[in-house]
Amino acid sequence: MLKKTKETPLYFLLLLLLILSFSALLSFNSFASNAVNVYSYRQPFLVEPLFEKFTQKTGIKVNIVFAKKGMAERLAREGKYSPADVLLTTDISRLIELQDKQLLQPFDSSVIKKFVPSQYRAQNNQWFALTTRVRNIYSSKRLGDIELNYLDLADEKYRGRICSRSGKHPYNVALVSAMISEYGESKTLTWLEKFKANLARKPQGNDRSQVQAIHQNLCDLSLGNSYYFGKMLKDKKQKKWADGVNINFPNQANRGSHVNISGMALAKYAPNKKNAHALMEFLVSKPAQQLYAETNMEYPVRTDVKPSALVASWGDFKADTLSLETIAKNRKIALKLLDKAQFDL
Amino acid sequence: MLLAIPIIVMLVSALTSSSDLYLHLWQSVLPNYIINTVLLGAYVVVLTLFFGVISAGLIVHTNIIGKKILRWLLVLPLAMPAYIVAYLYTDLFDYAGFVQIALRDTFHWQSPQDYWFFDIRSLFGAACVISLVLFPYVYLLTRTAFEQQNQNLLRAGRLLGLSPTQNFIKVILPLARPALGISASLVLMETLADFATVQYFAVNTLTTAIYDTWLGYGDLSSANALASVLMLFIFIVVFFEQKARSSQSQQKSMSNNQQQLIILSTRQQFLACTFCWFLAIAGFLLPFSLLINMVFEYSTSEQFFKLLASALNSIELALYAATITVLIALTLALFQRFSYDINKTWPLQISSFGYAIPGTVLAMAMLATFGPVDHSVNDIAIYLQLTEPGLIFSGTIFVLVFAFVVRFAAIANGAISSGLKQIPSSIDLAPASLGVGLKTSLTKIHLPLLKSSILGAWLLVFVEAMKELPAVLLLRPFNFETLSTQVYQLISDEMLEQGALGAILIVLFGLFPIIWLNSSNEKIAKTQHREQDFAAH
Numbered sequence: 001m002l003k004k005t006k007e008t009p010l011y012f013l014l015l016l017l018l019i020l021s022f023s024a025l026l027s028f029n030s031f032a033s034n035a036v037n038v039y040s041y042r043q044p045f046l047v048e049p050l051f052e053k054f055t056q057k058t059g060i061k062v063n064i065v066f067a068k069k070g071m072a073e074r075l076a077r078e079g080k081y082s083p084a085d086v087l088l089t090t091d092i093s094r095l096i097e098l099q100d101k102q103l104l105q106p107f108d109s110s111v112i113k114k115f116v117p118s119q120y121r122a123q124n125n126q127w128f129a130l131t132t133r134v135r136n137i138y139s140s141k142r143l144g145d146i147e148l149n150y151l152d153l154a155d156e157k158y159r160g161r162i163c164s165r166s167g168k169h170p171y172n173v174a175l176v177s178a179m180i181s182e183y184g185e186s187k188t189l190t191w192l193e194k195f196k197a198n199l200a201r202k203p204q205g206n207d208r209s210q211v212q213a214i215h216q217n218l219c220d221l222s223l224g225n226s227y228y229f230g231k232m233l234k235d236k237k238q239k240k241w242a243d244g245v246n247i248n249f250p251n252q253a254n255r256g257s258h259v260n261i262s263g264m265a266l267a268k269y270a271p272n273k274k275n276a277h278a279l280m281e282f283l284v285s286k287p288a289q290q291l292y293a294e295t296n297m298e299y300p301v302r303t304d305v306k307p308s309a310l311v312a313s314w315g316d317f318k319a320d321t322l323s324l325e326t327i328a329k330n331r332k333i334a335l336k337l338l339d340k341a342q343f344d345l
Numbered sequence: 346m347l348l349a350i351p352i353i354v355m356l357v358s359a360l361t362s363s364s365d366l367y368l369h370l371w372q373s374v375l376p377n378y379i380i381n382t383v384l385l386g387a388y389v390v391v392l393t394l395f396f397g398v399i400s401a402g403l404i405v406h407t408n409i410i411g412k413k414i415l416r417w418l419l420v421l422p423l424a425m426p427a428y429i430v431a432y433l434y435t436d437l438f439d440y441a442g443f444v445q446i447a448l449r450d451t452f453h454w455q456s457p458q459d460y461w462f463f464d465i466r467s468l469f470g471a472a473c474v475i476s477l478v479l480f481p482y483v484y485l486l487t488r489t490a491f492e493q494q495n496q497n498l499l500r501a502g503r504l505l506g507l508s509p510t511q512n513f514i515k516v517i518l519p520l521a522r523p524a525l526g527i528s529a530s531l532v533l534m535e536t537l538a539d540f541a542t543v544q545y546f547a548v549n550t551l552t553t554a555i556y557d558t559w560l561g562y563g564d565l566s567s568a569n570a571l572a573s574v575l576m577l578f579i580f581i582v583v584f585f586e587q588k589a590r591s592s593q594s595q596q597k598s599m600s601n602n603q604q605q606l607i608i609l610s611t612r613q614q615f616l617a618c619t620f621c622w623f624l625a626i627a628g629f630l631l632p633f634s635l636l637i638n639m640v641f642e643y644s645t646s647e648q649f650f651k652l653l654a655s656a657l658n659s660i661e662l663a664l665y666a667a668t669i670t671v672l673i674a675l676t677l678a679l680f681q682r683f684s685y686d687i688n689k690t691w692p693l694q695i696s697s698f699g700y701a702i703p704g705t706v707l708a709m710a711m712l713a714t715f716g717p718v719d720h721s722v723n724d725i726a727i728y729l730q731l732t733e734p735g736l737i738f739s740g741t742i743f744v745l746v747f748a749f750v751v752r753f754a755a756i757a758n759g760a761i762s763s764g765l766k767q768i769p770s771s772i773d774l775a776p777a778s779l780g781v782g783l784k785t786s787l788t789k790i791h792l793p794l795l796k797s798s799i800l801g802a803w804l805l806v807f808v809e810a811m812k813e814l815p816a817v818l819l820l821r822p823f824n825f826e827t828l829s830t831q832v833y834q835l836i837s838d839e840m841l842e843q844g845a846l847g848a849i850l851i852v853l854f855g856l857f858p859i860i861w862l863n864s865s866n867e868k869i870a871k872t873q874h875r876e877q878d879f880a881a882h
Contacts, residue, residue, distance in 0.1 A: 044834060045835075064823060064824060065824075066818075068818070068837065070709060070819045074819060078719075078736060078739065081719060081735065083736065083823070203547060206838075216446075217455070218440050331561075335562060339373035342377075344374075344547075
């Protein structure tokens with residue numbers, strides 16, 4: 001018995017030692033002085049190749065934290081001592097949220113003004129888009145070549161033949177917001193209710209799994225962002241799903257297709273403002289925009305950079321010119337309508 | 346008490362919430378969410394108790410074949426993160442999944458109208474999968490309780506003419522009540538705080554409403570209010586369970602004699618084996634082999650080396666969290682044991698509720714707590730004309746470890762206090778009567794007796810901390826990746842195939858402690874037996 005009691009403290013001693021060594025390691029891992037700190041809603045594996053190029057070119061190190069939820073709150077809580085310099089988001093509503101919470105500061109960059117079309121940057125210079133993406137409708141090849149509008153999703157002839165991800169996903173919420181701007185609340189609610197009635201199954205999965213369901217003949221139509229089509233075609237397992245569908249650019253006869261953006265903003269208390277500017281301007285530079293286009297199959301925001309050959313092969317399209325600010329403004333109403341239509345239930 | 350601060354911060358923030366949003370939610374989706382939440386909690390508790398108690402009973406009290414392997418195999422599902430198992434199972438049993446495709450090919454069915462197949466993406470599907478991952482809590486605590494039960498009571502039951510089944514229901518189960526209660530409340534808290542898993546099953550619960558309110562409607566205080574309601578719900582359940590239990594005498598003497606095994610008939614043996622192997626396969630072996638399969642198909646050695654750094658971070662965090670949580674739980678439990686204060690149970694209780702808060706909500710509370718602390722530190726530094734230290738609390742792994750301790754206190758508290766209850770109170774008094782001080786009696790008697798409970802608590806927290814995701818995701822410092830954040834980044838884009846290697850590493854790092862825990866328990870049991878044999882001679 002006596003022997004055992006001696007073992008226990010030894011255990012803890014060893015552990016403490018280990019812990020101490022780790023924390024010692026950590027304290028050495030402090031920040032390089034020449035760096036820029038990024039809070040990102042975008043996944044690192046998408047942006048890391050870009051940051052590597054940036055560091056190669058400028059010698060500025062890029063530190064990154066990625067999260068899908070709560071970055072705005074973290075930034076707000078950190079306040080004036082926040083280490084964050086720039087923010088990367090995957091849609092417009094997050095940018096507007098940051099702006100509304102007064103977590104951003106305006107930037108003054110002739111490069112951004114010159115290369116980012118005014119439709120895709122804030123008039124108060126608090127945010128700008130890096131890429132654009134279309135909310136497409138994927139249709140089964142069984143249906144042949146057809147022209148589709150978003151309103152068709154509520155058409156009774158597709159009863160039980162539409163699949164969708166959660167209505168509350170930011171990409172869908174933005175589309176509903178755009179619908180509200182065009183048709184008003186009550187008409188949008190009716191549209192949502194009929195859309196819901198057409199669903200083959202409860203909303204689930206992501207944009208790709210809807211295409212998979214079309215491939216499995218579970219449904220004929222689904223909503224999906226443009227770049228997923230390209231990504232699926234390049235994946236050995238998913239290629240056969242994508243081969244079973246056509247990508248449609250909706251609303252070509254009227255307003256044009258709904259477009260969302262991935263964007264960037266400068267944090268209000270950015271400690272490395274100069275480096276932040278360098279990174280912002282780098283990401284709208286031609287090589288960076290080309291990399292966006294090639295690796296992530298998105299549409300570069302610069303008009304003088306071509307989309308990848310694959311994306312270009314889907315053809316030109318007319319984009320809705322509705323201002324992004326209006327779309328973001330209707331977001332809460334859109335959420336309420338989605339709740340009212342019980343879209344996800 | 347420190348552990349309660351984030352919870353209090355959350356409650357205070359809840360008080361400032363507005364009401365018109367509730368009205369909207371109440372009129373549209375909230376009733377449905379609440380029904381789902383209650384049903385999910387009930388299903389999972391019933392299923393985990395069913396799985397855990399029966400398997401523990403079979404392992405401890407019968408001569409089931411392959412007992413040695415099953416004994417620890419049934420603990421392994423604990424190492425599987427629920428969100429990964431959920432992903433694997435929805436993928437497997439979905440309409441587009443392997444199983445249904447195989448069925449369609451075999452029977453030449455064309456569309457979903459041609460046949461019936463259970464819908465994995467349903468409330469019950471979610472409950473089943475969550476139960477398969479969580480039942481080891483019940484199994485582990487119940488098994489320990491069964492093994493430490495006084496065998497004389499069982500013999501007495503048999504002599505009084507009870508059949509083995511009656512004996513189980515009338516004697517064994519009531520004696521194991523504390524273990525059942527504690528493990529069931531752990532399971533309940535874990536289930537209700539979960540978001541990622543139920544999302545795969547397209548099941549909307551109260552947690553969905555919390556996230557919608559906060560992220561969708563941008564109303565953090567209303568989200569906190571909903572989270573408080575969730576906590577209140579759990580509090581009520583746990584309170585009544587404890588109330589019902591408190592009338593029982595809780596202390597039992599340690600087992601001091603050989604167990605009498607129930608000999609199963611061939612048919613019973615078959616059923617028992619099927620039951621236990623089903624749990625082992627569905628909870629661990631199947632998902633694990635699916636992951637291995639993906640690793641062979643998709644992973645590269647380059648990925649492996651990239652993951653090593655993240656693995657070190659994961660281990661570091663888990664080490665901190667487990668050690669600190671266990672030390673705190675030990676202090677609280679011993680305080681409760683030796684204090685004469687009437688309110689002595691409160692600290693242990695309050696510190697346990699962190700487990701019921703969804704990880705992201707907890708993370709927000711942590712920021713709300715340590716943000717102001719950091720601000721004052723920096724303000725003072727500037728006032729004293731020193732270089733400002735930056736966010737030394739909320740911007741470092743300090744806040745992460747703190748969040749882990751708050752979240753996992755319940756696990757350590759449960760394991761250690763149930764271990765402490767197995768020590769008869771006569772042992773507290775014996776040293777005192779011999780004139781030995783409290784300090785000596787603690788180090789010489791209680792701690793050695795608690796050794797296996799302490800180790801168990803430490804390992805449980807370690808394993809949970811390896812798996813934890815939402816809090817890490819939101820609170821981590823720059824360039825700080827753990828295995829779970831790496832895997833999540835890929836899973837969130839539905840590319841688990843690429844993340845399979847990371848997932849395997851999480852499971853493996855969880856496995857070693859679990860196997861170690863089991864073998865050390867057996868060693869302790871063996872030495873005890875040897876000592877008893879020695880004493881008998």
